[in-house]
Amino acid sequence: MDLFDQAAAVYEASFPMETWFERALFFSWYCSIRDCTFCFMSAQPKNIEPKTMRRSTESLLAEAILCRVLGWDSGFLSGGINAFTPADMKQLLPTLTAAYGNKFWLNVGPLPRNLLESYRPYLSGVVGALETVNPLLHKKICPSKPMEPYLRMFDEAHALGLQNAMTFIVGVGETKEDLPLLLEIIQRYHISKIHIYSLIPEKGTIYTEKDIPEPLYQAWWIAQVRVHCPTISIQCGIWKDRIAALPILLKAGANSFSKFPATRLFGTARAHDVEQQVACAGRSFRGTLTKLPVINWEDEVQRLPVTDAIKQRVHQKLHQYLGRMQRNVTCGSNLLPVKTGRVPAV
Numbered sequence: 001m002d003l004f005d006q007a008a009a010v011y012e013a014s015f016p017m018e019t020w021f022e023r024a025l026f027f028s029w030y031c032s033i034r035d036c037t038f039c040f041m042s043a044q045p046k047n048i049e050p051k052t053m054r055r056s057t058e059s060l061l062a063e064a065i066l067c068r069v070l071g072w073d074s075g076f077l078s079g080g081i082n083a084f085t086p087a088d089m090k091q092l093l094p095t096l097t098a099a100y101g102n103k104f105w106l107n108v109g110p111l112p113r114n115l116l117e118s119y120r121p122y123l124s125g126v127v128g129a130l131e132t133v134n135p136l137l138h139k140k141i142c143p144s145k146p147m148e149p150y151l152r153m154f155d156e157a158h159a160l161g162l163q164n165a166m167t168f169i170v171g172v173g174e175t176k177e178d179l180p181l182l183l184e185i186i187q188r189y190h191i192s193k194i195h196i197y198s199l200i201p202e203k204g205t206i207y208t209e210k211d212i213p214e215p216l217y218q219a220w221w222i223a224q225v226r227v228h229c230p231t232i233s234i235q236c237g238i239w240k241d242r243i244a245a246l247p248i249l250l251k252a253g254a255n256s257f258s259k260f261p262a263t264r265l266f267g268t269a270r271a272h273d274v275e276q277q278v279a280c281a282g283r284s285f286r287g288t289l290t291k292l293p294v295i296n297w298e299d300e301v302q303r304l305p306v307t308d309a310i311k312q313r314v315h316q317k318l319h320q321y322l323g324r325m326q327r328n329v330t331c332g333s334n335l336l337p338v339k340t341g342r343v344p345a346v
């Protein structure tokens with residue numbers, strides 16, 4: 001049996017033949033570090049005012065409602081490092097959890113025990129954005145984001161009964177020889193979920209001209225993790241230009257996928273393509289990227305534990321999203337130009 005057949009067999013023995021889309025919810029586009037070499041934030045001006053990069057609460061709440069109703073899991077709740085103070089986070093988490101109807105994975109940099117304890121009622125677990133595991137490479141690509149605080153957070157989180165997840169980006173300079181290190185970290189730090197992305201060559205970074213990794217290479221990492229860690233949850237990143245890679249990545253053993261601009265491209269030909277690729281991989285798709293359910297959206301807003309003024313703003317924001325999505329579905333707007341979103345890794 002070759003690696004990919006073996007990974008597919010392990011997946012089938014461990015999970016139902018389904019998949020789902022995971023939407024990362026971002027509350028800010030600011031990060032106090034801004035020097036991870038692959039991250040678009042490293043190309044941002046240095047004098048940014050953090051508060052100007054925050055997303056509005058109504059926009060976040062509207063998106064959380066969409067995630068719940070459309071069957072999108074929240075891959076994680078995130079923003080750049082130090083974008084929110086602990087007080088901001090304590091205010092946001094209860095409301096956002098109510099809108100989403102579930103707990104979140106939190107990806108906001110390494111957190112000390114006292115904050116983990118205070119956020120715990122709203123969390124499934126924490127995500128450590130390690131990005132890569134080779135210590136020398138890590139120092140090079142994340143010069144101000146050492147691994148050790150994340151590893152300490154994993155220990156603290158596990159002791160508090162939270163789950164641990166990590167990110168891993170292929171194409172930033174790692175080699176296949178780094179696999180034992182990755183597996184060691186997964187075992188040692190009780191990693192129950194891993195996000196395996198492939199490099200997005202962001203403009204203004206040192207990777208601007210770099211080719212994106214071959215899908216088979218990303219699939220190799222997924223398959224190795226699946227074979228060695230049969231029950232771990234693996235999320236793969238696809239992006240809108242790598243939809244064709246989805247069957248290979250799912251067959252290699254990924255559970256779910258992310259990094260598809262789901263609200264902007266909802267109901268378009270690309271969204272239909274995603275659902276078709278899922279079918280090609282022999283998986284059923286939980287949730288939808290193409291069909292808006294007929295429900296009373298106003299009820300969803302009225303249920304939120306927020307003031308009437310905020311409800312009014314959420315209503316407006318939600319209907320902005322829904323209006324665009326409905327136009328995509330009914331007017332063939334899949335030919336409209338696509339503005340790409342940008343996703344920091346934290």
Ligand code: SF4
Pocket residue numbers: 031032033034035036039040041042079080081129145344345346
């Ligand atoms: S990868 Fe994360 S920590 Fe590094 S600059 Fe980007 S957002 Fe900040």
